[in-house]
Amino acid sequence: MSFSEKTRNIYNQQINEIKEGGLFKQERFIHSPQDANIEVEFPEGSRLKNVINMCSNNYLGLSSHPDVLKAAHEGLDRRGYGMSSVRFICGTQDIHHELEKKVTEFLDTEDTILFPSCMDANAGVFEAILTDEDVMISDRLVHASIIDGIRLCSAEHDTFKHSNMDHLEKKLQLHEDKRLKMVITDGVFSMDGDTAHLDEMAALCEKYDAMLFVDDSHASGFIGKTGRGTHEKYGVMDKVDIITTTFGKALGGASGGCVSGRKQLVEMCRQKARPYLFSNTIAPVVVSGVVKVLDILSKTTERRDKLEKNADYWRKGLTEAGFILKEGDTPIVPVMLFNANLAQNFSKDLYEEGIYAIGFFFPVVPKGQARIRTQISAGHEIHHLDAALEAFVKVGRKYDILGKTKQEIIEKYGM
Amino acid sequence: MDEDIKKIVLDYVIEEYLEDEDEKITYDTPLISGGIVDSFSMVSLKRFLEKKYQISIPDDEATPEAFDSVNSITELVEKYIKED
Incomplete structure (x- = not known):
């Protein structure tokens, strides 16, 4: 038996420490x-x-919307339950491609690639597009999944104080000699509910030739006048280079995520992002539901x-x-x-x-x-x-x- | 130990990492193990020191232990200034 008494005790002790620290999570x-x-x-x-x-x-109340359920049922009937393959072998259906096009239109970007979750999108994107010649400069309050993605990437990493544009500018100056620079932020910060000042950030990125990355998971579908996200709210629809977002919140709430943005960056993800390459993508039933969600949101605000x-x-x-x-x-x-x-x-x-x-x-x-x-x-x-x-x-x-x-x-x- | 370097490092840490004006640190305050500086944010401190003093600190010397207080950081900087 490899799970010995000693091993068991080590884990029991760790679990007790979590309980004693008041951090034990219960479903x-x-x-x-x-x-x-x-x-x-x-x-x-x-x-x-x-x-x-x-x-x-469930910001938009679409998780159990009758039209979304109907579309999901139809998707299940027409395209089956599972793909039993990753995307580039035999795991891509026409509806995956259709959803990617719809997301691109909805977010007003150049291209989109689906991921099993936004957690996976954030875990895979940085490593796919940056190398050790580059730098990532992130807001200190970005989501845990971005931190994980940053850890997996060989580019240098630095941070700026939450929403502090003077500090961000200092960091852009400090790293001016890097080959590529990427400024990384959440669109809406999930713990405080505040938004990143994307207009100011986009201006700084232009000044210092840096790319701008926004995780809009707590924004897509409802922030901005027509719900396109934080880039719409701040009037910088064409100035954000990468948006990652989830279909697990406002956009139907089931699961799945994506990277949407510049064509070349999306293509690099399609060639190199490991969660895309080595995992099945979103199931057809969910894809069909999200397509319906985007139809609903494109028709009315x-x-x-x-x-x-x-x-x-x-x-x-x-x-x-x-x-x-x-x-x-x-x-x-x-x-x-x-x-x-x-x-x-x-x-x-x-x-x-x-x-x-x-x-x-x-x-x-x-x-x-x-x-x-x-x-x-x-x-x-x-x-x-x-x-x-x-x-x-x-x-x-x-x-x-x-x-x-x-x-x-x-x-x-x-x- | 060079008092000028110590003062410059202390000022940088206060400016860079302290969010609350009431928070006070000294030359011995544990920065990383005390939760003031996360190990991620060490990068900018290392880069600042390298640029300021025209030195190169190898990654294997830039450990969380070596960066854990203003005093230990100053020691590290002095070592490389001398080597140069």
């Missing part, structure tokens, strides 16, 4: 389709509870407009009730509680009130910045938001934090 089983209301079994074995979901990435209104309503309600929010104008609305225990207890009490929203604390966010991250959806109706607000106010009163300053909350509960 909650959902017995219904993803929606504004869900049926949850938590803890395991307990009776199902109907709760309002305030923490999903109704859903992103509703999302914007819902997010404004939610922010206004929480602010008037006396909560401290992270400033922003996206559907990610973090309610700041600062103390990790308070965030955990607050989340538990919300659940008792029928509201599903999760507390985030160190190391996911900096120490003393614990929060409940709420995410608004076009699937929410005003009555959902009113019910959620009522629960937040009730729990807020219990902990006596309404109308209190950051200093007062920290004095009461600690950092």
Whole structure:
């Protein structure tokens, strides 16, 4: 037996350390389709509870949309269940090519390549297009999948302070002698809900001859006037060289991702990106669903407009009730509680009130910045938001934090 | 130890890595093991020192241990200034 007592003990100890550090993650089983209301079994074995979901990435409410389900059913019937091959052997169908073209049109880029997930897109893209003669300069708060991709790439890596353009410029000057330079950022930062200032970043990239990379996973489909993403919001549709994004959030929420951008960069991914070369791509049933999602979003901005209104309503309600929010104008609305225990207890009490929203604390966010991250959806109706607000106010009163300053909350509960 | 180099390294670390103005560090504060500088961000510090002092620090000497305090960084810089 190779899994000896000694080996077992090492792992048990590591798992205990995770538990003792308050970092143990537990799944909650959902017995219904993803929606504004869900049926949850938590803890395991307990009776199902109907709760309002305030923490999903189902920004446009398309995860269970009848037209998307119908398209997925048709895709399953016409193109089967699995491909049993990677793309370049016999794993590419006409609908994969069709989806790539549709994404290119939707994002207004030159070309697109699908990946099994955006995690895979970010893991594979840098290594495929940069070498040890080049440099990657990333915002210090970029998503974990970008960090992993950077680790796999031989190019030099440097960082700039979050959204600090002066610091970014200094870094571009420091690395001016590199063959290729790439500035890397998230479009919308998922923990704070703020957006990267792509207009200023694009100007700096032009000045110093650097490429601009944006992960728009928390933006594609709803940020910008017609929902094309952060590059639309900042009026730089033609100035972003690479966009990576996911179909696992607003765009139907199933799975899959892509790299979209300059033709040559996409071609390099097709030749060299390892998650593309050595893994099956997105299943036909999902591809068919995403194609429908893009059709819906290209015809009308109704859903992103509703999302914007819902997010404004939610922010206004929480602010008037006396909560401290992270400033922003996206559907990610973090309610700041600062103390990790308070965030955990607050989340538990919300659940008792029928509201599903999760507390985030160190190391996911900096120490003393614990929060409940709420995410608004076009699937929410005003009555959902009113019910959620009522629960937040009730729990807020219990902990006596309404109308209190950051200093007062920290004095009461600690950092 | 060269006080000028120490001061320059300290100022650079404060300017480059500290986000909070209230945060204070000294010549001995553990930077990497203390979570102030992540090992990724060491790259810019190394590059800054190499450009500033016209030296080349080999990658195998640029360890997290050697970059863990202003004092240890200064020692490393002085070693290569002398070698040059």
